[in-house]
Amino acid sequence: MAAIDACNVLLDNMSPAHAARYALSEAGLSRLTADFYRGARKAPSFMAGMDSADAAGVH
16 A cells, blocks of 8 residues: 555646645655554564464465
8 A cells, every 4th residue: 555655746646635745855765664664563563473384474
């Protein structure tokens, strides 16, 4: 989702709400980056519950 948001910002293809939050400026791009990393920290890890062999793809 973040890649899509980043492309939309760069192509100026945003809804008014997104345009207000993620302007093509240093502040807007910093906010986009901060929101992305904030969301990534809250998302459950895709490796949660895996043992080390599963995580390494060893089977």
